[in-house]
Amino acid sequence: MPYPQNQIPLCPAPLAAALRVIPLAPLSLSLTVFSRKIARNNPGLINRLGEFDTTDFVLDPTDLPIVLCLNPNGGLPKVKLTRRRQAKGSTRISGPLAALLGLVHGAFDGDALFFSRDLVVEGDTSAALALRNAVDDAELNLALEAASLSGPFARPIQQLIALAERQTGLCLTRPEDAALW
Amino acid sequence: MELTVGPNQFFWPADTWSGFYNDLAGSPVDRVVIGELVCSKRLPFYQERIPEAISKLVEAGIDVALTSLALVTLKRERKLTSELAEMGIAIEINDLTALAHLPEGTGFSVGPLVNVYNEGTLRWLASRGARRVCLPPELPIKSVESLVKAAADLGVAIEVWGHGRLPLAISGRCYHARLHGRTKDNCQFACEDDPDGLDVRTEDGRPFMAMNGVQTLSDSYACTDHQIELLRSVGVSALRLSPQSQGFMQLCSMYRQRLDRNLNRGELSKDVLSTNPGIRLSDGFLLGACGADWSGA
Amino acid sequence: MVMEIVCPAGTPAALRAAVKAGAHTVYCGFNDETNARNFPGLNFDRAEMRAGVDFAHAHGSKVLVAINTFPRAGDEAIWHRAVSAAEASGADAVILADLGLLDYAARNHPGLRRHLSVQAAAANADVINFYADTFGVKRVVLPRVLSVPEIAAINCETKVETEVFVFGGLCVMAEGRCSLSSYATGLSPNMNGVCSPASHVEYNEQQGVLDARLGGYLIHRVEKGQPAPYPTLCKGCFSAGDKTGHLFEDPVSLNAEKLIPQLQKAGVTALKIEGRQRSKSYVAQVVRNFRTAVDALEAGQPMPEGMLARLSEGQAMTTGAYKKTWR
Numbered sequence: 001m002p003y004p005q006n007q008i009p010l011c012p013a014p015l016a017a018a019l020r021v022i023p024l025a026p027l028s029l030s031l032t033v034f035s036r037k038i039a040r041n042n043p044g045l046i047n048r049l050g051e052f053d054t055t056d057f058v059l060d061p062t063d064l065p066i067v068l069c070l071n072p073n074g075g076l077p078k079v080k081l082t083r084r085r086q087a088k089g090s091t092r093i094s095g096p097l098a099a100l101l102g103l104v105h106g107a108f109d110g111d112a113l114f115f116s117r118d119l120v121v122e123g124d125t126s127a128a129l130a131l132r133n134a135v136d137d138a139e140l141n142l143a144l145e146a147a148s149l150s151g152p153f154a155r156p157i158q159q160l161i162a163l164a165e166r167q168t169g170l171c172l173t174r175p176e177d178a179a180l181w
Numbered sequence: 182m183e184l185t186v187g188p189n190q191f192f193w194p195a196d197t198w199s200g201f202y203n204d205l206a207g208s209p210v211d212r213v214v215i216g217e218l219v220c221s222k223r224l225p226f227y228q229e230r231i232p233e234a235i236s237k238l239v240e241a242g243i244d245v246a247l248t249s250l251a252l253v254t255l256k257r258e259r260k261l262t263s264e265l266a267e268m269g270i271a272i273e274i275n276d277l278t279a280l281a282h283l284p285e286g287t288g289f290s291v292g293p294l295v296n297v298y299n300e301g302t303l304r305w306l307a308s309r310g311a312r313r314v315c316l317p318p319e320l321p322i323k324s325v326e327s328l329v330k331a332a333a334d335l336g337v338a339i340e341v342w343g344h345g346r347l348p349l350a351i352s353g354r355c356y357h358a359r360l361h362g363r364t365k366d367n368c369q370f371a372c373e374d375d376p377d378g379l380d381v382r383t384e385d386g387r388p389f390m391a392m393n394g395v396q397t398l399s400d401s402y403a404c405t406d407h408q409i410e411l412l413r414s415v416g417v418s419a420l421r422l423s424p425q426s427q428g429f430m431q432l433c434s435m436y437r438q439r440l441d442r443n444l445n446r447g448e449l450s451k452d453v454l455s456t457n458p459g460i461r462l463s464d465g466f467l468l469g470a471c472g473a474d475w476s477g478a
Numbered sequence: 479m480v481m482e483i484v485c486p487a488g489t490p491a492a493l494r495a496a497v498k499a500g501a502h503t504v505y506c507g508f509n510d511e512t513n514a515r516n517f518p519g520l521n522f523d524r525a526e527m528r529a530g531v532d533f534a535h536a537h538g539s540k541v542l543v544a545i546n547t548f549p550r551a552g553d554e555a556i557w558h559r560a561v562s563a564a565e566a567s568g569a570d571a572v573i574l575a576d577l578g579l580l581d582y583a584a585r586n587h588p589g590l591r592r593h594l595s596v597q598a599a600a601a602n603a604d605v606i607n608f609y610a611d612t613f614g615v616k617r618v619v620l621p622r623v624l625s626v627p628e629i630a631a632i633n634c635e636t637k638v639e640t641e642v643f644v645f646g647g648l649c650v651m652a653e654g655r656c657s658l659s660s661y662a663t664g665l666s667p668n669m670n671g672v673c674s675p676a677s678h679v680e681y682n683e684q685q686g687v688l689d690a691r692l693g694g695y696l697i698h699r700v701e702k703g704q705p706a707p708y709p710t711l712c713k714g715c716f717s718a719g720d721k722t723g724h725l726f727e728d729p730v731s732l733n734a735e736k737l738i739p740q741l742q743k744a745g746v747t748a749l750k751i752e753g754r755q756r757s758k759s760y761v762a763q764v765v766r767n768f769r770t771a772v773d774a775l776e777a778g779q780p781m782p783e784g785m786l787a788r789l790s791e792g793q794a795m796t797t798g799a800y801k802k803t804w805r
Contacts, residue, residue, distance in 0.1 A: 048489075048519045106491075109760035117706045120683065125676040126518045129755075133519030136757045137489035252652055254601045254623060256631075263604070277577075277600075281608035296654060296668060298548035301578020319657040319666055320551075327551035349658050350651035350712070352726075353601075353623025354805045360721055365805035381725060382717045383696040390658070392718060392725065397651070399661055465664075471693060472661035 008098050008118055009169050011063040020065045024081040027160070030153040031068070031079040038145055039075050046075045048134035052127045058089035061097035091123040093131075098168035104135050104142065105172060143172040182412070182440050183211040183419040184433065185315070185340055187293075188218040188248040188273075190348060190423060191393055192372045195227040197426075202234035204430050206241040209437040211419070213238050214273050214292070216248040219351070220394045221258045222368070235270065246271040249279035251294045251351045252395070273315075280309065288312045293342055293421070294351065298324065300331040307335040315340035315421050318347045318403065322411065322467045329416040338418040344432065345423025346378060346391055347399040347463075347472065356392040365395075376426035388461060399472065401463035406450040407476045408467050409439055428456060450477050480776040481738070482748035484542070484641060485765050488520040488755055493530045495758035497539045500769035504534055505542040505573065506754065507671075512560040513544045514597060515754040516671030527567040540570040546595035547671045548576045548654075558582055565590045573619065574598075575654055580613040594618040596643070597654030597667070603635035610638045617641055619750060621652055622732070625802045626740050633745030642741060644734040645764055646752025648798050650712045650727035658711045662693035674710045698729075705729075733795040738771055738781065741800075 039046055046053050049072055059068040067087045069080040093100070099118045102108040110132045113119040121128045146154075146161045165172050186205060193201070205213055215234060217224040231247075238245050253262050253276050263282040265272050274280050275292035283289055290313040297303055297314050306314065314337055316325060325341060332339045357379065358368035372379075378391030378398050388400040405412065405420060412420070420440075422433060435452060438444040450462055465474025485501035487493035496504050507513025509521035522530060531541045543564035549557040557576075561583050564572050572590055574580050575597035583592055596619040600606050609615040617639040620629060633640055651658070653667070660666035663678040680691045686702030690709035697709035707713060707729035716725050734741070738749065749772070751764055771781055798804055 050518060052518065103757075106757065106759045109757040111708075111756055112760065114706065114708070117688075117703070120681070120688075122681055122683070125679040125681070129676045130518035132757075133489060133517065133755075137491040137519075139491050252599070252601060252623070252655075253605070254628065259602055259604055276605070277608065278602055278605040281604045294655065296548050296576065298576065298668065299551045299554050299578050301549065301554055301582055302576055303578070305577050305581045317657070317668075319660045319669065324551040331551075347657070347661065349661055350656040352651045353621075353799050354650060354727075356725060358805075360718060360725060364803055366802075379718050384699050384715055384717065384722065385696045386717075387695060389662075389695055389716065397658065397712075397726070466657075466660070469664070471664035472657065473693075 008096050008102075009167075011061070011097050011167050015163065015167050016064055020083070024066065024083070027156060028079055028081045030156040030160075031081065032077065033151075033153040034146065034149065034157045035070070035077040035079050037149065038140065039072070039077050041145065042138045042140065043075070045134050045138040045140075046072055048137055049130050052124075052130040055091065055124070055127045056089035057127065057131060058087050058092040059100060060085070060087075060092055060094035061100055062094050063096045089123065091121065091125070091127040091131075093119060093121055093128055095119040097164065098170055101142075101164060101168060101170050101172065103132065104140055105170065106136065106139065107170060110136070141172075182409075182417065184209070184343070184436055184440070185212040185214065185419045185421045186210050186433070187315070187345070187421045187423045188214045188216055188275075190219055190346075190396060190398070191376050191378065191426070192220070192223045192226075192370065193376055193426065194373070195230060197376075198227045199230050199234065201424065201429070203237060205433075206237045206243065208430050208433045210243060210422070210433050212244040212246070214246045214248050214290075218248050218251050218275055218292075218294075219396045220355070220372070221250055221255065221261060222370070223372075223394075224261070244271070246273045246290055248273045248292060249275050251275045251348075252353070253278040254353065283310070286310060291315065293317050294348060297328070300327065303328055303331050303337065304335060307332075307337050311337055313338040313340060313419075315342070315419075318342040319466050319472060322408075322415070325412070325417065325467070326415045333416065339416070340419040340421050341405070341412055341417050342403055342466075343405045343420030343422050343436065345402055345421075345425060347401075347403050347466075348396060349390065349399055349472075350397040352395050352397070355395050356397070357394050360392070368394075399463065401461040401473060401475070402453070403466070404450050404453065404462040404464055404475075404477075405467075406439065406448075406453075406464075407446060408464060410446070411467075431456075447477065481742055481746065481772045482641075483765060483768050483772060484748050484750040485761060486646075486751055486754040486756070487530070487761065488515065488517070488753075489758065490522065490526050490530050492754075492756075492758040492761050493541075494533060495762040496765050497534050497537045499762040499765040501539055501765050503540040503542060503570075503748070504530075505544055505750075506530065507544040507546075508560050508563065510556065510560070511550075511669075511671050512547055512557050514546045514595075514667055514671045515544075516547070517755050518676065520755060524563050524567070527563065527569070531568045535568065541567075542571045542573055542593060543567070543569045544573040544595065545579065546573050546575045546597045548597075548668045549579055550669065554578065554582075558586075561587055561590070571617070580609070580615070584613045588614070591616055593641070594638075595654070596621055596649075599623075599652040599654045601652070603632045606632065606636050606638050610636070617747065619643075622649055623652055623799050626737060626744055626800050627802075629741070629746060629800075630744035639747040640745065641748035641750050642734075642746050643732060643752055643798075644738070644741070644749045645768065646731055646756075647710075648727065648730065648732040648752075648796065656712075662695055662711060664693075674708070679709055728796070730796040732798045734797050734800055735768065735771055736781070737797060737800055738768075739775060742775065
């Protein structure tokens with residue numbers, strides 16, 4: 001399993017450049033659909049958020065020119081991508097995309113990333129903690145969830161996941177599925 | 182309501198120590214808990230003066246109890262604790278180890294460093310012989326109220342932390358020794374220089390805590406001036422005043438006057454702040470959002 | 479006997495990861511104030527606990543349920559129900575700290591094994607034997623104030639099994655006897671199951687300087703690129719007299735893996751890993767390391783070298799009170 005510090009890859013300039021120009025509204029819509037599917041398939045995820053299931057989270061991949069605003073909305077999540085760094089939310093988690101995705105995928109330990117300052121939390125630390133713990137328990141498999149998507153929103157998400165895998169070097173199928181058995 | 186003087190938490194020169202208890206014999210308090218609470222290494226410096234102090238207090242009509250140590254780990258501390266029971270004087274346990282040595286059926290009191298948070302614990306302690314319990318300072322008034330009710334049925338008197346720096350933590354490590362770059366075994370009694378504890382501030386200069394050897398106290402002095410009517414109405418039987426090096430006899434008199442309704446609410450704390458301009462008061466554990474809050478602010 | 483590795487699990491996923499990684503025993507708690515890691519998003523509801531126990535048992539591991547806060551006056555029933563639920567889930571033992579709750583469990587659930595939580599801070603053989611005689615306690619988790627020779631001396635004088643912390647966060651104060659957190663925030667380990675709660679943490683980064691405050695008190699101020707410890711009160715940077723620094727404890731975490739052979743000689747039954755708030759990847763990694771270590775020790779092979787430093791707080795380690803000079 002990789003250790004966090006000094007080994008978190010940064011997204012290369014071409015991807016960042018692409019995200020500076022492509023329209024974000026359709027991508028936001030796709031991500032909303034994707035997140036609703038994940039919430040439906042993983043009811044424990046929303047339950048674990050408890051009182052924070054309607055909190056505005058800002059996820060800020062610091063190596064990309066966009067931020068992701070997420071509201072779990074009691075199980076019907078809303079996702080909005082924006083280029084505004086000043087996006088408002090109750091809590092903001094910032095770090096390289098690879099660190100954020102690695103956290104979701106259980107490749108990294110949130111506390112360790114935080115101690116090494118690869119991740120920075122601002123605002124309501126409780127909410128960030130709840131999200132971290134809920135995601136850690138859910139054992140999400142983004143690639144698998146994306147592969148099972150259908151309809152008009154499937155392709156952009158599948159392309160995005162594939163791109164993220166290539167650019168971050170992270171395997172977005174679950175790492176310990178291979179490591180533990 | 183009665184006044185109890187808790188055990189001195191600090192390390193004072195033996196003469197200062199004797200003088201303090203000498204003066205207390207003439208003060209309007211009902212009960213004194215005496216002995217070493219914090220660090221067993223301090224005890225030899227004044228141990229032989231304890232019997233005389235006790236007899237003076239008893240002659241003055243004041244009830245006296247001996248405290249156990251707050252944290253018992255070493256062999257010599259276990260021995261000290263087991264000998265407490267043989268002294269023929271009432272015991273206040275501040276570590277459960279002391280209870281292990283008390284013959285069953287012996288009455289005892291429970292100090293604020295034993296975790297009495299609920300009726301079940303109170304009931305169990307009463308069944309073992311507890312007659313008086315000073316509650317942990319962090320309890321909110323709602324808990325105090327519930328516990329006073331349960332205690333009434335059990336014949337147990339409930340005492341509440343009334344005044345003085347709050348005992349917030351106890352450790353195996355001596356912070357005074359650490360601050361001076363010494364080990365605990367070679368501490369050279371660094372804590373003696375700070376008769377009321379050493380102020381600990383945050384990096385931006387805000388007073389926060391006070392260190393006292395292995396103990397950590399609050400920076401603020403807890404003060405129940407604003408809660409006395411409330412505590413009386415829920416049935417608390419005594420307030421505990423914690424010894425401090427300056428103005429303690431005056432403080433005891435003022436609390437006596439306050440309890441006897443000869444001082445109005447707010448007058449006591451106003452006087453304390455004007456005679457000790459450098460200190461801060463708190464009463465947040467009972468009613469506030471956090472322990473450090475002060476309702477007189 | 480191979481020493482028992484007792485691992486934390488804050489979530490069902492962490493429990494499964496710990497079991498798969500070789501934990502002999504896993505400890506966890508219900509998702510309420512009855513346990514001392516009552517953090518947002520953590521812990522088990524009743525159904526998850528039952529499923530977790532089933533999973534662990536199917537893989538030959540045990541589950542201990544920590545009900546180790548001090549019940550609130552007037553609301554003891556919440557804690558009583560937690561003890562019943564632990565027994566109903568098939569848990570192998572409960573970890574308790576409160577006298578009243580120990581008494582309740584001993585009278586009402588005599589068949590449920592009782593361990594004494596570190597929150598009870600039972601630091602000598604007299605009081606440990608007292609808990610055993612009075613409440614039938616079978617195992618004690620020793621407070622982190624004892625040196626290895628003191629632990630050995632305790633084991634010579636008691637039949638109660640001893641469990642000691644070997645890895646993870648380190649309380650510098652005697653556990654269960656600290657109100658620093660409620661003094662600053664109103665929430666305490668004893669009453670609410672939280673210390674230095676996230677709800678009262680504020681981070682503020684300006685020009686590369688990160689301030690971490692708890693309840694408004696500045697606990698850490700670190701420069702850009704420095705490790706950023708969580709603002710735990712007793713590990714903050716403070717001033718006293720003419721000195722400024724980590725007056726109580728450095729932002730280090732405990733790692734006693736090198737002391738495992740000595741702890742075994744001292745008669746310790748079980749090695750406990752702290753960290754129910756940590757991720758499953760962390761838990762799995764730590765468990766694998768310690769399991770390898772005790773298996774090597776049992777086979778008479780040399781202990782593997784430590785691999786765990788980078789998972790730790792501030793990336794610095796201590797052996798804590800196990801070495802007497804710590805005091």
